Amino acid sequence: QVQLVQSGAEVKKPGASVKVSCKASGYTFTEYSMQWVRQAPGQGLEWMGWINPKSGDTKYAQKFQGRVTMTRDPSISTAHMELNSLRSDDTAVYYCARSYSETSSGDYWGQGALVTVSS
Amino acid sequence: DIQMTQSPASLSASVGDRVTITCRASQDIRNDLGWFQQKPGKAPKRLIYTASSVQNGVPPRFSGSGAGTEFTLTISSLQPEDFATYYCLQHNTYPFTFGPGTKVDIK
Numbered sequence: 333q334v335q336l337v338q339s340g341a342e343v344k345k346p347g348a349s350v351k352v353s354c355k356a357s358g359y360t361f362t363e364y365s366m367q368w369v370r371q372a373p374g375q376g377l378e379w380m381g382w383i384n385p386k387s388g389d390t391k392y393a394q395k396f397q398g399r400v401t402m403t404r405d406p407s408i409s410t411a412h413m414e415l416n417s418l419r420s421d422d423t424a425v426y427y428c429a430r431s432y433s434e435t436s437s438g439d440y441w442g443q444g445a446l447v448t449v450s451s
Numbered sequence: 452d453i454q455m456t457q458s459p460a461s462l463s464a465s466v467g468d469r470v471t472i473t474c475r476a477s478q479d480i481r482n483d484l485g486w487f488q489q490k491p492g493k494a495p496k497r498l499i500y501t502a503s504s505v506q507n508g509v510p511p512r513f514s515g516s517g518a519g520t521e522f523t524l525t526i527s528s529l530q531p532e533d534f535a536t537y538y539c540l541q542h543n544t545y546p547f548t549f550g551p552g553t554k555v556d557i558k
Contacts, residue, residue, distance in 0.1 A: 379547040393546035437485035441494040
């Protein structure tokens, strides 16, 4: 069965970076894109971007351009999302989600990784 | 960016009720819309894709309709496990954008 298992919770100081991982299983990693979505505490969902695990091509929301980097390692079926220059308003649960293509919505989601930014 | 609105923001309903949630896009998104259910502390779960296709494993009481700028999610007979927050997502134009959510709770 399809599973996306994300790395654990992180606590970071303002200005630091965080890297969240998403390990896929139950399907061929390179045949589906990976989207990243975040949710601040008590708030709605916010799309961050996607990566094509086969080519490494990425598309980021303008809001995160210059601060986010999405990468992948097909040898271990894992996608990563790194966010730099963290601020307190980056405190959120970060989700990865598999999607059939770069222009479709996510059908399977990871469990989420809480990133807390606090001094 | 395409703005997504949902109505109502919240609703109270009883088991067995028919529930309809509306999502509107600020411009034409064809049928590039998904509906998600989220329960507290859990990841979103996709219910509907391309506006009206039901995700495998989702009960048939869930249905979606619409195209262009107006879409609806209908739960034909609300069950106890359906109390949750529902979000729509447009994936027609970057950046993809979610609606603000509709919270469905018990009357």
